[in-house]
Amino acid sequence: MDHPQAAAGHLVNRPRRLRLNAGIRKLVCENALSPNDLIYPLFVRHATSDGGPRPIVSMPGQSQWPLARIADEAQSVHDLGIPAVILFGIPDAKDSCGTENYSPDGIVPTAIRMIKQAVPDLVVMSDMCFCEYTDHGHCGIINRPDDATHYDPAMPEGYLLNDPTLDLLAKASVAHAEAGADVIAPSGMIDGMVTVIRQALDGAGFDQTSIMSYAAKYSSGFYGPFRDAAESPPSFGDRSQYQMDMGNRREALKEMALDVEQGADVLMVKPALAYLDIISDARANFDLPIAAYQVSGEYSMLHAAAERDWLDLKRTAIESLTAIKRAGADMILTYFAKDAVGWLASG
Numbered sequence: 319m320d321h322p323q324a325a326a327g328h329l330v331n332r333p334r335r336l337r338l339n340a341g342i343r344k345l346v347c348e349n350a351l352s353p354n355d356l357i358y359p360l361f362v363r364h365a366t367s368d369g370g371p372r373p374i375v376s377m378p379g380q381s382q383w384p385l386a387r388i389a390d391e392a393q394s395v396h397d398l399g400i401p402a403v404i405l406f407g408i409p410d411a412k413d414s415c416g417t418e419n420y421s422p423d424g425i426v427p428t429a430i431r432m433i434k435q436a437v438p439d440l441v442v443m444s445d446m447c448f449c450e451y452t453d454h455g456h457c458g459i460i461n462r463p464d465d466a467t468h469y470d471p472a473m474p475e476g477y478l479l480n481d482p483t484l485d486l487l488a489k490a491s492v493a494h495a496e497a498g499a500d501v502i503a504p505s506g507m508i509d510g511m512v513t514v515i516r517q518a519l520d521g522a523g524f525d526q527t528s529i530m531s532y533a534a535k536y537s538s539g540f541y542g543p544f545r546d547a548a549e550s551p552p553s554f555g556d557r558s559q560y561q562m563d564m565g566n567r568r569e570a571l572k573e574m575a576l577d578v579e580q581g582a583d584v585l586m587v588k589p590a591l592a593y594l595d596i597i598s599d600a601r602a603n604f605d606l607p608i609a610a611y612q613v614s615g616e617y618s619m620l621h622a623a624a625e626r627d628w629l630d631l632k633r634t635a636i637e638s639l640t641a642i643k644r645a646g647a648d649m650i651l652t653y654f655a656k657d658a659v660g661w662l663a664s665g
């Protein structure tokens with residue numbers, strides 16, 4: 319009889335042997351997600367109209383938390399075994415240089431103090447950027463003739479001024495560290511941001527405060543729902559003068575090498591799923607821990623498809639997170655963190 323196996327000769331290699339049952343599959347599993355890998359983003363504001371969490375419509379299950387509730391929410395994250403949160407603030411007032419970001423009574427420093435007091439073992443990271451705090455929604459100081467202190471006639475109007483923004487980042491980082499932040503996470507893609515933040519922290523006595531740099535952050539359509547969540551869309555233009563171009567791969571290595579030189583403790587790639595090659599490059603080229611940010615759009619699109627019964631939410635979320643880990647991420651910032659812990663426990 320003409321049997322295909324005979325045609326193939328004696329079949330020694332049968333990879334399916336190692337997929338035969340659940341026990342064997344567990345033993346040979348190369349990358350498994352753990353709650354230890356997760357960082358949960360939290361949006362915090364001074365108050366909400368009814369005192370409860372204010373749902374973010376474009377991110378089902380996520381909310382802006384009023385200060386009065388932030389410590390309880392942080393406690394619930396800690397109780398699930400998630401090691402860290404990263405904070406995003408929605409200030410009461412915005413101005414041209416984002417004053418509330420560095421005011422000791424600003425939204426994030428206040429939230430940090432409340433969380434650290436209630437849940438001292440939870441690692442508190444603060445997203446260090448100005449777009450949530452400026453009235454124009456850009457990540458630093460904008461070049462404009464009516465701002466006599468900063469105006470640079472050599473640069474175009476509307477340009478984000480690099481070095482004046484560095485001064486603000488240094489100041490705000492110290493304010494967040496004084497409030498008790500464990501990790502400062504600069505996310506503005508401003509040249510030199512890690513250098514000045516490291517110097518400022520050390521100068522103020524915070525040499526144990528870590529820096530997780532958004533080292534390779536791309537200008538991305540996947541941040542869409544976040545603009546809703548943090549109420550921080552740019553009022554003109556976009557972020558392509560400071561965030562990276564989607565087509566570039568070598569440039570990510572350059573950005574990461576600079577941040578290593580400048581003293582970053584952790585390097586981040588963002589977004590995650592559409593940039594797995596960048597995560598893999600980061601892992602292969604640097605010894606620092608690598609973080610990846612599964613951003614708002616990555617979260618919302620799975621929810622939107624699952625709402626229509628087109629995808630299974632749990633399965634596709636865990637698959638995406640595992641892919642990000644497999645590519646080389648040691649830690650993942652994800653809005654799925656709390657759900658994922660439950661899903662992992664239920665197998």
Ligand code: PBG
Pocket residue numbers: 445447449457505506540541542543544545557612613614615
């Ligand atoms: C602030 C910042 C952004 C995100 C994290 N920090 C927005 C942006 O750069 O436009 C995006 C996070 C997300 O989409 O989940 N600079």
